[in-house]
Amino acid sequence: MASSKRIFLDPIHHDIVLDSNNRAENLTLKLIDTPEFQRLRRVHQFGISNLTFLGSEHSRFTHSVGVMHIASRLYSQLLEKAPSLEEYEPLILASALLHDVGHGPYSHVTEKIVGYNHEDWSRRIITENTGITKTLSSFDKQLPEQIASVLKKTFKPHFLSDIVSSQLDCDRFDYLLRDSYMSGTAYGLFALDRILASLEIDQPNDRLVVSGEKAQTAVEHYLFARYSMYASVYFHKKNLAARAQLGLLVKRARMLAGQLNFMDAPMHKWLMNEPLDVNEYLRLDDVALTYHIKRWMDDKDPILSDLASRLINRQLFKAVRLPVKTMEEAEAVQKRAAEILKKANFDPEFYLTTDSTGIRPYELYHPDNDNPQSNIMLRTANGQIKELSSLSPTVHALVKGQFASFWLIYPAEVADKLLPALEPVTIA
Numbered sequence: 001m002a003s004s005k006r007i008f009l010d011p012i013h014h015d016i017v018l019d020s021n022n023r024a025e026n027l028t029l030k031l032i033d034t035p036e037f038q039r040l041r042r043v044h045q046f047g048i049s050n051l052t053f054l055g056s057e058h059s060r061f062t063h064s065v066g067v068m069h070i071a072s073r074l075y076s077q078l079l080e081k082a083p084s085l086e087e088y089e090p091l092i093l094a095s096a097l098l099h100d101v102g103h104g105p106y107s108h109v110t111e112k113i114v115g116y117n118h119e120d121w122s123r124r125i126i127t128e129n130t131g132i133t134k135t136l137s138s139f140d141k142q143l144p145e146q147i148a149s150v151l152k153k154t155f156k157p158h159f160l161s162d163i164v165s166s167q168l169d170c171d172r173f174d175y176l177l178r179d180s181y182m183s184g185t186a187y188g189l190f191a192l193d194r195i196l197a198s199l200e201i202d203q204p205n206d207r208l209v210v211s212g213e214k215a216q217t218a219v220e221h222y223l224f225a226r227y228s229m230y231a232s233v234y235f236h237k238k239n240l241a242a243r244a245q246l247g248l249l250v251k252r253a254r255m256l257a258g259q260l261n262f263m264d265a266p267m268h269k270w271l272m273n274e275p276l277d278v279n280e281y282l283r284l285d286d287v288a289l290t291y292h293i294k295r296w297m298d299d300k301d302p303i304l305s306d307l308a309s310r311l312i313n314r315q316l317f318k319a320v321r322l323p324v325k326t327m328e329e330a331e332a333v334q335k336r337a338a339e340i341l342k343k344a345n346f347d348p349e350f351y352l353t354t355d356s357t358g359i360r361p362y363e364l365y366h367p368d369n370d371n372p373q374s375n376i377m378l379r380t381a382n383g384q385i386k387e388l389s390s391l392s393p394t395v396h397a398l399v400k401g402q403f404a405s406f407w408l409i410y411p412a413e414v415a416d417k418l419l420p421a422l423e424p425v426t427i428a
Contacts, residue, residue, distance in 0.1 A: 004019055004020045006020070008065055012174070012178050012181060016066075024090040024093050025072075027135070031098065031135055034132050035131055036132045040101065042285035043059060043103050043285050044057070045063045046182070048109055048242045048243065049236075053184060053233070053236075056182050060107065062178070064100050070192070091147065095151060095163075098122065099122065099151060100171075101125050102122030103122075104118060105284055105286050105289035105290075109243050109246060112243075113250050121281060123148040123151060126144050126148055127144045127145060158207065159206055159207050162208045167362060167374060168376055176225055177190075183233050185229075185232065188226070188228070188233075190222040191221060194218040195210070198215030202377065207377065209379050210379065211379045213391075216388070220392055223361045223395060223398060227361040230359040231403075234359075237321075237407070240409065241318065241409055242311070244409040248350050249311060253271060253296065254271055256301055259301070261300065262299075264292075265280070266281070266284055293311060296308040297309045317351075318409065318410055318415055319407050319408070320409075320410075329406070334348075334352060338352055340414065341410065344417060346411060346414065354408055358405065360398060360401065362388070362389070363399070375388070408422070
């Protein structure tokens with residue numbers, strides 16, 4: 001007899017076991033097998049960071065399965081104290097699994113460059129006549145809209161959204177551990193088991209809270225792990241350079257859109273911010289964009305051809321941290337640098353840029369923000385529920401700290417000419 005269980009071997013969570021005899025897990029298995037979810041195998045979780053970190057070849061597929069697994073663990077733990085949660089198991093697992101299904105080529109990298117919202121596309125793929133929509137609707141006709149509501153944080157009870165997207169969510173739990181492991185670093189490690197065991201439902205306020213002061217240290221460690229990953233991995237200078245080069249390449253491709261030697265219809269619409277239907281969007285992935293870039297290596301435009309060749313062959317620009325405090329100051333430096341690049345026969349519009357980095361690993365709730373996030377609340381020994389930074393001097397420092405940096409990014413060939421003219425600058 002065929003086994004009802006399917007095992008996914010994962011380097012982070014080890015055996016992820018799904019049983020088709022469980023209704024929610026059977027739904028999850030069917031969702032994993034849809035073409036829309038399989039597409040995530042062709043979307044790097046880590047953008048183009050594989051140009052910087054040797055092992056960072058993992059995909060949105062592996063991350064999404066990992067998030068679902070952590071959500072399943074958290075659901076089981078919460079269920080012990082809240083049996084009524086059982087009716088939400090399919091919604092929790094499916095929401096966790098599908099939260100990133102709308103990511104485009106190179107994930108967050110092109111989201112910033114091209115200017116689209118992967119969360120909007122996730123909701124569309126879940127609700128607009130796709131294989132995922134049909135699979136969800138055959139289970140429960142209301143499920144597609146319910147998942148979209150969870151992802152949009154409008155579903156009640158609200159704490160279900162916190163499981164997928166909050167300051168302490170299964171998404172961040174997985175990507176910190178996974179990205180840390182795959183990048184060959186230890187910056188993102190934290191006590192996942194301890195944090196999961198400490199989470200409980202605050203029913204009167206419809207939210208998740210950390211229970212027990214002993215868990216405070218584990219949460220502090222998690223927040224510092226997030227800060228360390230951004231400071232040392234996500235904002236690594238080679239990462240910044242690669243992302244900047246891709247941005248300049250896209251800028252040139254947009255300028256030449258009607259004259260390029262190759263660009264198919266979905267890619268043209270996406271790069272030019274023209275409306276796409278869901279089927280067109282689903283044709284976009286890392287493979288499609290990389291193929292276009294490889295074709296552009298042979299384009300008649302010398303700038304596009306050069307930028308494409310540099311990216312494909314990992315001839316990365318230099319990124320220098322500037323001793324400035326504002327973007328205006330950074331742009332003033334860029335203006336001086338542009339004159340030097342012109343003399344070196346580089347068009348500064350496509351070979352020079354600035355970037356800014358900065359992360360607070362724990363942002364307090366701001367109801368006036370477009371996408372407010374929940375505070376991390378901790379239940380103390382006497383039963384009071386307080387916001388974490390009011391109890392922790394270390395977290396308070398993270399909230400109040402200033403972490404902005406500004407970078408100048410340019411071709412390596414002009415480094416000797418550029419740096420002396422920009423002194424004093426600090427090389428990252």
